[in-house]
Amino acid sequence: MTKRTALVSGAGIAGVTLAYWLTRGGWQTTLVERAGDLRSSGNPVDVRGPALSVAERMGILPELRAVATHAKAIRVLDSTGRSVARIPMSSRNGDIEVLRGDLARVLWSAGRDDAELLLDDTITDLRQDPDGADVTFERAAPRRFDLVVGADGLHSTVRRIVFGPEREFSEYLGLYVATVQLGGAPAEPDEVVLLNVPGRLLALHPARGEAGAAFIFRHPEIPGLERGDAGRQKQVITASYQGIGWRVPELLDRLEAADDLYFDAVSRISLDSWSRGRVVLLGDAASCVSLLGDGSTLAMAGADRLAAALAETPADLGAALRRYESGHRRLTGPKHRHIHRAAGLLVPASRFGLAARNNIARYVLGR
Structure with missing residues (x-):
């Protein structure tokens, strides 16, 4: 049988995690990344809850614990610099805080030999029919894929091309x-x-x-x-x-x-549906809302759920994409509803x- 082909736009946390699981599910996977390398911002992020299970099954928990940050507490100061409180950062259920760049590097190392990587490139056009999606790149030659995943962040190119302008879905x-x-x-x-x-x-x-x-x-x-x-x-x-x-x-x-x-x-990014035909959105491109460092947890969990849904019904892409969305919205929905409260705190x-x-x-x- 000919391998199913997937293009993942964005080699961040969501995209790299998805590529790992798709290749193990028999997909021929290509990652395209606008940047010229895979360096990521050094912001601290959390790997917790469902993401811990994903990391464990990928075999990368020991590496993540080795690069965990040194923070053990949060010190709250008033406007003069006087200490108001010290809040212990005790790890709950094995939660790990790492720099986002370290997380991206460890994730990519786990599956780098399996997926094709196109750096310094981006999608410029995408047209689909019932049997596939024809993709035009800025640099690489045009190609056809069975599935296209927009894992390209808050300002997603895939979302703009397929779903519409960012202003229709983004709330400042x-x-x-x-x-x-x-x-x-x-x-x-x-x-x-x-x-x-x-x-x-x-x-x-x-x-x-x-x-x-x-x-x-x-x-x-x-x-x-x-x-x-x-x-x-x-x-x-x-x-x-x-x-x-x-x-x-x-x-x-x-x-x-x-x-x-x-x-x-x-x-906050809000869409009625995360998929159209053979195109689906993942991570911040679908539901950006994170403010407290848990965006990476949601990205890893969403990528794992999407890959699992595709494996469950390989002959019915539409059913798989609907199952992924309905399941993952259970995680992102509460974040969306409570984001103003989180920002206020x-x-x-x-x-x-x-x-x-x-x-x-x-x-x-x-x-």
Whole structure:
């Protein structure tokens, strides 16, 4: 029999995990990635719940534990830098926190010999019929596939081509997020430090011995800012954090000098259906909503569920895609419904909200 062929757009957490399971299910799998390499941002992410089972079956749990971050607690500070609470980060049920780049590297190492990889390329057109999908690339020659998966993130190219413009599915949640590696050893080697003032959060993370910073802040939407140049993004961040004391001026200077800034809007992606014909969306392309580091868990779980659904009914693609979606929405649905509450706890908009959140941290969670 001729092997079924799948094209996965996006070699991030969702795409690489899916490629691993598809190849083991008998699919001839191709990954296409716009970037010229597989480096990923260094943001800390969680592997927990259903993703732990996926990692265990892939045989990568020991490697993930070996590259886990050093953080053992969260230290909450007030606007002056005074400690409000220390919240232990005890691992529940074996949960693992790793840098996103380390997770991507370990996942790719597990299946790199099985899938074809097209780097520095992207899909420019896609046309499908009942028997397959014809794909045009920016660089590679056109090809035909049995299945196309859009695992290409919040600003998905596959979603735009097949489902419509991003504005039809994306809701700006009032926050921007920027992360940057600071270089050098962290001041607190085993603590995540959170400094909040109304509408703004600065988080310092020890990672694995090299400090990183995250700026998460409320701001009126500036259309296209997330796709703009880094200089403009740095201006908006600096203006938003002016007047805050503690180490903020120093960290803004280091931000200005950095050349590896990650910047994006915090958005919620909502679609009535994640598939059309032989095209299906996965990860943030289908249901971006993560704000607290669990997007990678959802990505791994979704990829595993999609591969399993395809294996269960190999002769009925439509049924498989519907089964994947109905099952995975049980995980993403609660995240969608509670995202505003999560944002309110992470970045309270008012002094009253901040005081209430700090009291919860001090008397309920911390010590």
